[in-house]
Amino acid sequence: MPYELHYWPTIQGRGEFVRLALEAADADYVDVARGSDGEGQGVAAMMHFIESPEVERPPFAPPFLVDGKVIVGQTAAILLYLGPRLGLVGKSEMQRLWTHQLQLTIADVVDEAHDTHHPIATGLYYEDQKPAAMQRAREFRLARVPRFLGWFESVLARNPSGSAHLVGGRLSYADLSLFQLVDGLLYAFPKATRRALKKTPLVSSLHDSVPQHKRLAAYLASERRIAFSEEGIFRRYPELDG
């Protein structure tokens, strides 16, 4: 039975971290909300799990994964669950925990990237919170992005198995997620991110090498890869790039 990924159908968003793992592992999966209502898919099928009182363990929000009777919400928890099943994490408890920690820190940056354009309320338009967005984006560009990327640079530099991967000597879901994070930052804040990457050459190399992975390259070139846009988490508003 294929994995069911449930996520908003028109954006990369947080669901993209799960898509990348499923695609890199060539897993059998259905991107449910992108399917048609007629086939029992679409957004309504996704909302069922969130809204139906029949669901014993309802996800708080998309993305979530359905694997038979198992429902897992929270991006990092989904990857914690999928990692060993897809061969995208090491075998020891300590490797798995460290990979998960990296993912949780990536999730923190993603939250902060979101809040650069929505510092006040998700329910308001960007245009209605622009002055606060300008200030928050400045802090994010100047202080947070360099600090986070600098930390990932240290992690790569100190990996005893080599600096091509975050954990061990093979591709893990954390590598895929760091690729996606940097890709999103380059989309939203091209000037600031390029500046930061000059000081983090190992992070920059990882961002270059991950999309050369054969199955990932095929995915990124396919129609399954949704383009970045100003509906997603990483938005290109030039005024926020300084």
Add this chain to the structure above:
Amino acid sequence: MPYELHYWPTIQGRGEFVRLALEAADADYVDVARGSDGEGQGVAAMMHFIESPEVERPPFAPPFLVDGKVIVGQTAAILLYLGPRLGLVGKSEMQRLWTHQLQLTIADVVDEAHDTHHPIATGLYYEDQKPAAMQRAREFRLARVPRFLGWFESVLARNPSGSAHLVGGRLSYADLSLFQLVDGLLYAFPKATRRALKKTPLVSSLHDSVPQHKRLAAYLASERRIAFSEEGIFRRYPELDG
């Protein structure tokens, strides 16, 4: 060898979620940064793990746990690691994953609570971002707190083992963390939180029953429990409570 918890010594903050688990399980632990420099403790001992290039797997920020050679950062990952060791989570993979999901959602609320007083930049004073804080707190009080507490209410209501606990029929670290979240919200936003709790009686009951746990009651009455304050994550600024 005792567990070492590393966290800022004068606030509850994110470290409190770990302290509650260690205390409820009567674990042998040292709250390192609250110790004295003379005994090799204090904030300097904590910063060593973050700043020393010798540390192969450096935490990004406090809190983190040191258990022999193992270093675990990220509050939710620390509890993922400690849960089975302290007997504060069920035995099956699915129970552990669900408990972790609940913790990750609590962490999301904690981040949002922090951003009510620091919507622009952690590096700026509250007073310098007060207009944005007023707006963000309004959204948090009116939309986010009811939505999050309502979700936890559903989780309690749907627990087949009974509504006294979030997962299964025994105390888990998720119960401790939900107690701490509600306690923090009641400190920071007493009016709005009491209003929300009227609609979530199961959450309210859990907040009342958890501190009756014998070891936890002893901890909460001890000097080890730091008081809430306007230096922590949950801050009482009456103007933010509407």
